[in-house]
Amino acid sequence: MxxxxxSIAxxxxxxxxxxxxxxxxxxxESPAVRILLEDKKQETENKEETEKN
Structure with missing residues (x-):
């Protein structure tokens, strides 16, 4: 045993x-940070679209 x-170790x-x-x-580290940055980009794009309308 x-x-x-x-041998497995x-x-x-x-x-x-x-x-x-x-x-x-x-x-x-960057994949975890990238998730947060993508959310911020989407939020700013959504705000810009609502301001245009």
């Missing part, structure tokens, strides 16, 4: 190292 759990470690080297975890 110990051999099985250690090593596999996950190898997968993590490979994905980190390929840049999977480079930009982890």
């Amino acid at each position: 110990i051999i099985c759990s250690v 090593v596999i996950f470690l190898i997968v993590f190292i490979i994905s980190a080297k390929n840049g999977q975890f480079d930009d982890d």
Whole structure:
């Protein structure tokens, strides 16, 4: 059982190292911020449209 759990841990470690080297975890903050910025853009566009009418 110990051999099985250690081998699974090593596999996950190898997968993590490979994905980190390929840049999977480079930009982890901007997607969360991008969601907020898109909402603000839509709000300003909606305000501009209501002001025109």
